[in-house]
Amino acid sequence: MHRLYALVFVAAVAACGHHTTPACSGLCVSPSLSTLDLVAGQPGGNGSVDGVGAVVHFADPWTFTGDGAGIVYLVDGSIIRRIDEASSTVTTLAGTYGVVGAIDGVGPAAQFYQPGGITFYAGTIYVCDTENHAIRTIDPATATVATYAGAIGQAGSNDGDVGTARFREPEGIVSDGAGNLYVADVDNNTIRAIALSTGAVTTVAGMVGIAGNVDAVGSAARFNKPKAIAYDGTGTLYIVDSGNSSVRALTVADGTVTTRGSFALPPIGVAADGADVLVTTGDHRVVRIDAAGTVTTVAGALNVSGFADGAAADARFFRPAGLWVESGRVLVADDGNYAVRAIAKSDGAVTTILGAISAGSSDGSSAEARFFAPQGLVVAGTTAYVADTDNHTIRAVDLGSGAVTTLAGAAGQASFADGSGGDARFNTPIGIALDDTAARLFVADSGNRSIRVVELSTGAVSTLPTNGAPGSMFARFNAPSGLARDGQHLYVSDVADEVVLAIDLGTNLVTNLAGSARIAGANDGVGAKARFNGPATLVADGKGALYVADTLNDVVRRIDVATGTVVTVAGVLGVSGSDDGDAGAAHFNQPGALAVDAVGDLFVGDTLNALVRHVDLTRGVVDTVVGAVGKSGVQVGPLPAQIGPPTALALTPDAHLLIVSENSLLVAH
Numbered sequence: 001m002h003r004l005y006a007l008v009f010v011a012a013v014a015a016c017g018h019h020t021t022p023a024c025s026g027l028c029v030s031p032s033l034s035t036l037d038l039v040a041g042q043p044g045g046n047g048s049v050d051g052v053g054a055v056v057h058f059a060d061p062w063t064f065t066g067d068g069a070g071i072v073y074l075v076d077g078s079i080i081r082r083i084d085e086a087s088s089t090v091t092t093l094a095g096t097y098g099v100v101g102a103i104d105g106v107g108p109a110a111q112f113y114q115p116g117g118i119t120f121y122a123g124t125i126y127v128c129d130t131e132n133h134a135i136r137t138i139d140p141a142t143a144t145v146a147t148y149a150g151a152i153g154q155a156g157s158n159d160g161d162v163g164t165a166r167f168r169e170p171e172g173i174v175s176d177g178a179g180n181l182y183v184a185d186v187d188n189n190t191i192r193a194i195a196l197s198t199g200a201v202t203t204v205a206g207m208v209g210i211a212g213n214v215d216a217v218g219s220a221a222r223f224n225k226p227k228a229i230a231y232d233g234t235g236t237l238y239i240v241d242s243g244n245s246s247v248r249a250l251t252v253a254d255g256t257v258t259t260r261g262s263f264a265l266p267p268i269g270v271a272a273d274g275a276d277v278l279v280t281t282g283d284h285r286v287v288r289i290d291a292a293g294t295v296t297t298v299a300g301a302l303n304v305s306g307f308a309d310g311a312a313a314d315a316r317f318f319r320p321a322g323l324w325v326e327s328g329r330v331l332v333a334d335d336g337n338y339a340v341r342a343i344a345k346s347d348g349a350v351t352t353i354l355g356a357i358s359a360g361s362s363d364g365s366s367a368e369a370r371f372f373a374p375q376g377l378v379v380a381g382t383t384a385y386v387a388d389t390d391n392h393t394i395r396a397v398d399l400g401s402g403a404v405t406t407l408a409g410a411a412g413q414a415s416f417a418d419g420s421g422g423d424a425r426f427n428t429p430i431g432i433a434l435d436d437t438a439a440r441l442f443v444a445d446s447g448n449r450s451i452r453v454v455e456l457s458t459g460a461v462s463t464l465p466t467n468g469a470p471g472s473m474f475a476r477f478n479a480p481s482g483l484a485r486d487g488q489h490l491y492v493s494d495v496a497d498e499v500v501l502a503i504d505l506g507t508n509l510v511t512n513l514a515g516s517a518r519i520a521g522a523n524d525g526v527g528a529k530a531r532f533n534g535p536a537t538l539v540a541d542g543k544g545a546l547y548v549a550d551t552l553n554d555v556v557r558r559i560d561v562a563t564g565t566v567v568t569v570a571g572v573l574g575v576s577g578s579d580d581g582d583a584g585a586a587h588f589n590q591p592g593a594l595a596v597d598a599v600g601d602l603f604v605g606d607t608l609n610a611l612v613r614h615v616d617l618t619r620g621v622v623d624t625v626v627g628a629v630g631k632s633g634v635q636v637g638p639l640p641a642q643i644g645p646p647t648a649l650a651l652t653p654d655a656h657l658l659i660v661s662e663n664s665l666l667v668a669h
Contacts, residue, residue: 044357044358046058046633047633049642057634059098059632063269072324104136105145106145115136122196133151134152157190170186184240189223205218207220276291284300284303308357339355374660375387377649384650394407421459427448440454446480468510478496489502489505495551498521501513512527530565532553539602549593554574555591556569576589580621583621588613600618605646612657628642634662647661
């Protein structure tokens with residue numbers, strides 16, 4: 001396989017504190033929501049959103065080709081995207097995001113299985129459909145996909161015509177502009193040629209099934225998992241020989257293979273730029289190999305990953321992959337950053353042209369502000385307060401203008417210090433809640449295992465002194481995550497200890513309300529007999545009930561605060577999914593964020609489904625209000641719109657729903 005995937009399940013630990021809701025007179029109904037808009041920040045990250053410039057989302061931007069007339073085609077996960085360079089507009093040409101398969105067809109009806117290389121010749125796009133062991137074609141005018149060479153799902157190595165020839169995980173493909181295609185056939189360790197005039201497939205270098213590292217001619221040469229491939233226009237192919245961590249050169253005329261350059265880590269992408277070869281490296285750089293084999297850095301820094309535009313040495317990439325050379329610039333598929341970047345040939349300066357640099361810490365206007373993995377949200381009047389988790393700060397957002405300011409903490413400085421404003425220090429703040437006068441914020445300072453208090457008028461930060469059981473001086477937290485206030489009590493979910501705790505704000509006495517410390521489980525029950533598995537978030541309904549996002553159990557639970565009785569109110573314990581319907585049969589996939597409306601109904605941030613769900617507790621029904629099943633990435637507009645994983649929710653006094661997703665604050669109204 002041409003990419004290494006890691007599936008990581010993350011329990012979203014957002015928190016929505018107690019908020020002011022309008023008084024109900026007569027019949028109260030849940031808010032009527034119709035549109036999703038951006039309030040502050042810049043969405044960005046994994047997903048599939050067509051559009052212009054920064055709003056575009058990619059899932060796995062990998063390799064490019066172009067028609068020479070301003071249109072570039074990009075392999076992006078399971079889909080093929082079309083980029084109009086004049087307008088910076090991206091559209092999906094063929095395939096469906098997140099769907100793998102082997103179907104020929106038109107546009108979204110076609111399916112690919114981990115497509116790799118792509119090339120354009122004489123009005124046709126050719127794609128290496130790697131895991132289908134085939135070469136597919138796309139007509140860019142009609143988006144019609146057909147199988148051209150090899151057979152879907154049939155791995156092999158034999159030469160012959162395009163119908164009888166077989167490939168084994170072909171990944172790299174390039175046209176020589178003269179009617180021939182060259183294919184890096186990864187698991188056969190060979191380079192193949194396809195003559196388009198006759199459909200004949202031949203092996204031009206390497207020996208089937210024999211891996212090695214030998215410079216020689218034709219079948220005497222040896223490769224070890226050759227992947228990306230490029231052509232210089234004058235008779236030489238350049239091949240990323242992944243298993244040998246090198247770039248090899250193959251002279252087409254006589255089949256001579258030589259080593260052009262070697263690396264400490266396997267290179268990823270390759271392109272020819274005149275006499276030089278451009279390579280994306282496993283150490284997060286774009287480099288150049290000159291005719292003498294000397295390797296120099298074009299942009300990025302050795303073994304330093306990140307996402308930064310700027311001068312060549314200051315720019316940062318994260319696992320850059322495919323390259324596309326143009327007049328005056330080089331496009332880079334910055335796979336790990338889900339973006340397309342451009343490197344100016346004149347000075348190496350890097351700019352992001354598609355996708356967005358979404359993470360940051362800057363204050364300012366709605367468009368200028370940046371957050372870094374925020375996970376807590378609460379509203380007081382016309383101000384939203386955000387626990388900006390990975391910046392280790394508390395931010396304030398003016399809901400009228402979208403302007404963002406930092407109230408307390410210092411960006412990037414994870415530590416512990418009480419003090420005023422920027423002198424205070426937090427370590428991974430997550431849940432936040434307001435006190436009953438909306439004058440103070442309580443903060444679950446998870447990395448410091450403590451509850452902090454922020455005075456909203458001054459930004460002064462102190463630590464809430466908490467008392468344990470009689471005979472002990474202090475209560476101990478492990479990883480406090482969710483907070484909810486209800487009257488005299490502040491409730492804390494400790495996601496690592498699997499418990500929900502109650503703090504009496506009069507005495508600061510901490511008691512266990514439900515669950516048993518460090519014992520995960522799923523059973524309903526009373527007090528310590530109940531079990532949770534990753535209780536991430538809390539919200540209080542103001543009527544004597546707490547709701548808990550029991551994340552790793554894929555359900556929402558209710559706690560009667562008077563008795564400590566825990567019951568499951570939505571979802572099926574231990575069964576993930578996205579089904580709406582009867583609350584007891586509906587499915588969630590790691591629910592995290594919670595909010596409660598004026599009539600006591602719930603909104604649930606369904607993290608791994610990238611949805612916001614509404615739970616009508618009176619009727620016992622779950623429905624989806626924001627986001628689309630199987631899609632990810634923020635796309636504003638008429639609901640259901642699209643979002644990435646929602647990490648925090650809150651309702652405003654006028655019943656608008658605030659959503660934190662992809663380092664941005666959104667509003668459904």
